Amino acid sequence: MKKFSEIELWKDVSPEEWKNWKWQLSHCINTLEELEKTITISDAEAYGIKEATKELKMRISPHIALMMANGNHEDTLRKQFIPSYNEVKTSNVYGLYDDVNDDDGYSPVKGLVHRYPTKVLIFPSNFCGCYCRYCFRRKLKRDVEDCLKQADYDNIFKYLREHPAINEVIFSGGDPLVVDDDILKYVLSKLSEIDSIKIVRFHTRMIITIPYRITQDFVDMLNIYKKRFALYMVIHIDTLRELSEESKEAVCRLVDNGIMCFASCPLLHGINDDEAVLQSL
Ligand code: SF4
Structure with a gap:
């Protein structure tokens, strides 16, 4: 198993930096040139990255790139996070930036989607630890x-107060855990003042892409608010391959502190559309 310090791009990085989620988030790989400094890229992959990144962003966290460096060319991590030419070709079927879910049609205020009577989605940010190609x-x-600004949140809180039938708030992505603890604390504190809100869910892939995000400070903050709401962490994971030791530690830290964790798993062609793969997960 290669260590991060054995890879050219990170040879000067300290262990403290590596385990710091903000360092990971701000050192994600966005270009073919950087990725080539961490893993061996085939000609087909290089062509796909060049074509796809003319239109679409690539973002691969150092944590995931190191996992790829310890995998092979058939690694499902590559399919999940490395852009391919096929991805751009699908724009012949769907527009590349289509709002395929019609989120905008159900968004009465910025950052909020109200599609079902009793629950809303809130998007605290438009970015993630890694960009999944699907x-x-x-x-x-x-x-x-x-990320959303305080004025955006204040509009959201006003909307929630005006619609007391809403009892559930789902933070989704972009990934809500790219947001700093002090902002999340502000948001949870304001939500706790709205009597009708009973359930809060965080849907995140950061536990997989940057597991260092689950710090004890973050868990301590959740511990305060789990007394006020039914609080759930819903972890987006597609294959067992993604579950690093660091991710397991992050999940254990949450569970050991009484935070309820669930998994959410999209069915992906060529990645997990297989009974044995899903059973192992
Ligand atoms: S983590 Fe979720 S929102 Fe972010 S790129 Fe992946 S699927 Fe999309």
Whole structure:
């Protein structure tokens, strides 16, 4: 198993930096040139990356790139996170940035989707630890990676107060855990003042892509609010291959602190559309 310090791109990185989720988030790989410094890229992959990144962003966390460096060319991690020419070709069927879910049609205020009577989605950011190549929220574009501002949240809280039938808030992605703890704390604190909100769910892939995000400070914050809401962490994971030791530690830290964890798993052609793969997961 290669260590990160054995890879040219990270030879000067300290263990403290490597385990810091903010360092990981700000050192994600966005170009073919950087990726080639971490893993061996085939000609077909290089062509796919060049073509796809003319239109779409690539983002691979150092943690996931190191896992790829310890895998092979058939690794499903590559299919999940390395852009391919096929990805651009699908734009002949769907527009590359189509709002395929019609989120905009159900969005009364910025950052909120109200599709079902009792629950809403909130998108705290438009970016993630890694960009999954099958993401159906390409409409977010991500050329400018951004988070909601306090004024946006205040509009959302006003909407929630005006619609007391809503009892469930789902933070989704972009990944809500790219947001700093102090902002999440502000949001949870304000939500806790709205009596009608009973359930809060975080849907995240950061536990897989940057597991260092689950710090004890973050868990301590959740511990405060789990007394006020039914609080769930829903972890997006597609294959057992993605579950690193660090991800397992992150899940254990949550579970050991009484945070309820679930998995969410899209069915992906050539990755996990197989009974044995799903059973192992
Ligand atoms: S983590 Fe979710 S929102 Fe982000 S790119 Fe992957 S599928 Fe899309």
